Amino acid sequence: MNAASTLMNRLRAENGTAIVVAMGAMSVILLLSAWAAGASTQLSGSSERDRSAKRALPATEGGIRQANYKLNNLEPGPNQCPATFTAEGTWCRGSSDSAVGLNAGNGVVYDYWMTKANPTGTCAGFPVSANPQLEVRCVTAQATVNGVARRSQARLVRPTGASLFPFPGLFGDKYVRLKNNTTVGGALGSNELLEFNNNTCVSGGLKLGTLGARVLGTASNSSGCDSTKTYNTAEQGPFVLAPVDFKSTHLASENDNGEWGPPGTFTYNATTRSLRITGDGFTFYGGDDGVYNLCSLYIEGGTVYIPSGEFVKIYMDSRTQAGCTGGGSIIGNNSVNFVNPNQADHLQIYLNGAGPVEFNNSFTMNGYIHAPNASVLFKNSNSNSTSNITGGIAARTIEAKNSLTFTTPMCVINGVNQPCVAPVGETESIFYRTAWIECSPKRAVATDPTSGC
Secondary structure, eight states: OOHHHHHHHHHHOOTTHHHHHHHHHHHHHHHHHHHHHHHHHHHHHHHHHHHHHHHHHHHHHHHHHHHHHHHHHHOOOTTOOOTTSEEETTEEESOSOTTTOEEEETTEEEEEEEEOSSOSSEETTEEOOOOTTEEEEEEEEEEEETTEEEEEEEEEEEEOSOBSSSSSEEEEEEEEEEOSSEEEESEEEESSEEEEOSSEEESSOEEESSTTOEEESOOBOSTTOOOOEEEOOTTTOSOOOOOBOGGGSOOTTTSOTTOEEOTTSEEEETTTTEEEEOSTTEEEOOTTTOEEEESEEEEESSEEEOOTTOOEEEEEOOOGGGTOOSBOOEEEESSEEEEOOSOGGGEEEEEOSOBOEEEESOEEEEEEEEEEEEEEEEEOSSTTOEEEEEEEEEEEEEEESSEEEEEOOEEEETTEEEEOOOOBOOBOSOOEEEEEEEEOSSOSSTTOTTTTO
């Protein structure tokens, strides 16, 4: 065999091909492995950032809640920072360490800033409008986890000397449920739910405190009825129903408890401040100030009188520090009638606790009930029993099982006949959140903690 034949045979042979194929396959596998490792590393980093971001946002919420809590408990003046805050320019800072902030543990660091009252510009996406009946504070919170930052902002509002009632009429913060044969002479409103069943007529329209509030059932639009819906804007926020400041009322030992009668129509436990009215003809006298401070009130039928020309304010207390247990309840059974020959504001009933307030069978009253944390229930035994109320009710919830007739009192104001001005009073120094937004993670201006919101 000559050299040429030998060379051709070697070229035709497949010896060593497997090595070439194996090396090619290994190269592809190595490339794919490198790509997978890179993608895995990138995905791991992205997942870690997502986890850090999800942990940071709740910490900003914690900062806002701390600010809200301290405002309500430390009660700073309108142009003051709370006592535990650090003044930082025109701001009040929750942390005293500007370099570190507050440690929430597990790698979470957060801080928050609060304006003094009624800042200029916007807060939580809405302009801060001048309103003498509201004190507004804007809170901005920031949290960082593993270098990932989140920021949020909330608008906190406190009523100051405003009317204790959002509007003349009936208002239930969570809901108003009217079952059968109900007439509301005035406005009817809620922040969350209005529900009707059978023959409901509202003359003053339906007022909804939030854009998400619902109306279930149908209120009549026949003659004299107006079920037009009016929603608060997002800028206005929901209706705020603040509790009356019971600390500013007379002490139980100094008020007019005992200025009532006649004997034999009631029993009273001065230790528990529990009043039980069981006879006809009971009278709350005006006394010096007409102030009564009770822990519970039970009425079994009969008539309760308010003397002509006198003012009576009944404070149903629930505070343990005031010696009360329970929610400051009012229970009326079997045809309870409050006779007030004066304007409705001569009888004012206030609750600071959860109540309940419950009237079984017919009930009549010319006056106001303010119960921001309590449920008010009219539960008649049959369709022939009815409740007739003139004045106003503002409560956490209102429900009428059967017939209810409500009338908003009218007064001549500046020569015009219009709904009477509802009672005003000092409310507790309680701030409520009315708006919230998430801000850009980074400030637009380094020295302004609200910039980018």
